[in-house]
Amino acid sequence: MNTSEVELAIGGMTCASCSARIEKKLNRLEGVTASVNLATEKAKVAYPDGIEVGQLVATVEKLGYSAHEIVPPPPDAGPGDGADRPVSTDLTEADRLLQRLLVSAALALPVVVLAMVPSFQFEYWQWLSLTLAAPVVVWGGLPFHKAALTNARHGAATMDTLVSLGTLAAFGWSVWALFLGTAGEPGMRHGFEFTIARGDSSSALYLEVAAGVVTFILLGRYLEARSKRKAGAALRALLELGAKDVSVLGPDGTETRVPVGRLAVGDRFVVRPGETVATDGTVVEGASAVDVSMLTGESVPADVTVGDAVTGATVNAGGRLVVEATRVGADTQLARMARLVEDAQSGKAEVQRLADRVAAVFVPVVIALAVATLGFWLGNGVGAAAAFTAAVAVLIIACPCALGLATPTALLVGTGRGAQLGILIKGPEVLESTRRVDTIVLDKTGTVTTGRMTLQEVYAAEGAEEKELLRLAGALEHASEHPVARAVAAGAAQRLGLDAGALPVPTDFENVPGSGVRGTVDGHEVLAGRERLLAQAGVTGLAELTAARERAEAAGRTAVLVARDGVACGLLAVADTVKDTSADAVRRLRELGLRPVLLTGDNQAVAETVARDVGIAPEAVYAEVLPADKADVVRRLQGEGRVVAMVGDGVNDAAALATADLGLAMGTGTDAAIEAGDLTLVRGDLRVAADAIRLARRTLATIKGNLCWAFGYNVAALPLAAAGLLNPMIAGAAMAFSSVFVVTNSLRLRSFT
């Protein structure tokens, strides 16, 4: 059966029990799996053939919430288009809440003051209080009453039900006491107590409770809406980075300005100084420095020249460039990054699923508890007023909304902050793994070292000619993408005074992973690579190269041995440089309690030199490991009881990245690496690996802190309320504070450095 996926924007959710209810209803449809996120106000739904999106929308609407399909941007649209998506309408929601809040606060303040300070209570004060409190409870609390009513029609109860019930009960009681009891008599006095009032129930007034609770909860909702918007800001900012239009260069050299969405692969476009690069491409003309900080957090501009790749959304800081588009629309790196972040944000941690389930049964339980509280105190003869106060306090205090916000807000802020720093976290499950890892395997080439090798030395065997050696090896390696190969090809061409493209094109080319290359050049059968490769092919004269090879390796270089028609003819030594940030990175990883291990296909001598340079112990070096065996090394470490993280560039280590408990894919992200990795590090700086682990751990700690607070708070406050030790208005304030605390706590992740 085919399944499709759709994202719905959901409106009107107020707490975890709302999202849990929508999720439950959707999942009840045959073959549907849905996940509803309270913080992003989105539902991700997978549905089978035979079910229409309209049906999903109708299901949500029947529950009393709004829903509409989020249509992804068409594939030919530029990355900037994503910004139009209804990420959230919180601004207007926050504005509306603010209006209600300000009016309610202005009216409620005198009501609360009058109730609390008996000396202000003039002869008919209680009637003024009623006049002021009525609009607060009825109009200010309208969103709660409306939601409660919709819920009630479907036989459901949410946090709005609690607030609505609580405030209406307090208000209704007061009206009764004023009109039918003794509270309306002139000269009535009334004090304020933190705990339940014991006394004549027919004169008890709860106007300040009703108005105060509505105001506090509006305040909580308003702060929450505002912070949720802030939390999503990082992703929105990312999506808005893209250029809106672009100067396309026609074949006749004329420039036409078109919207980015019209750009196609192969188009050439001009990027002036200060302009944003429209899409991913290759520089075909000009040289400049490009500011990539918005994507990677790297502050030093990168120099680019003809042949270099540039990424859409980066800013040209120097001269004029002409770029040929290589990727457009949804394929660009920016679009991919945004997708990755969005997916991560809408995921749900295991622990949050539990919280959602608890929230769903919470409300009915609380209502039952409130009724039980009322019954208990009535039965104990403390008077109707006291019994009533305790029951109202129970209703108000028990909101599970902090619970529903605990994970999504932290995830939203954590992943958003990560994106700013060039750290892309795949999903909430990744956070769990970062906590447990104790070993970090570092791939050498491209991770610890720059991976940009250069040809250092050429040694021609007796009877062989250096020029011929360079020509054969250079031509053969030009066909390979391996960093060693590129160094050999570029170095050989340079020494021959040629353009690398002018070297002969080999035939029967074959790449032997982890060993070298073979093929036919100028009619000669040529082999280039490790000694093992040549030996296995039965090459003669290898012994003559041994001294040169040992010398090169002792100097920390990688030796590429070359054979022509079965006879060894020389050796080329290439060298890589250790990134200057690697040693610092290794120290930071150690500080996080991780044991660094170096893994490479290169020879032992080179590996040990690099290890020494960055501070890795020689016994933690695994050298001469074939690409296919890298995953085995990871498995072996896991077999020793270690929880392993692995950092690699995905070039020859994708399997190892996937095998590791935590895979960190480094570099601007080949698709293979992004697929295999749990964390993608956009910047080629190993220190970011340490930051990523720290950020992920911090995010997890924030989630746990939030959940702990939200649970602990309800668990501790409920008995207090039931025991009549909590004034309902204080309960309202505390409840609002609890949500605000959770959101603010999550927002602290924004300052992570």
Ligand SMILES: Nc1ncnc2c1ncn2[C@@H]1O[C@H](COP(=O)(O)OP(=O)(O)OP(=O)(O)O)[C@@H](O)[C@H]1O
């Ligand atoms: N195209 C090639 N030409 C020459 N030698 C090669 C080539 N490809 C691989 N080799 C040899 O095989 C060795 C192992 O290669 P491999 O790709 O497994 O790892 P590596 O380049 O050393 O990087 P890493 O540290 O990521 O393992 C290289 O060090 C080099 O000696």
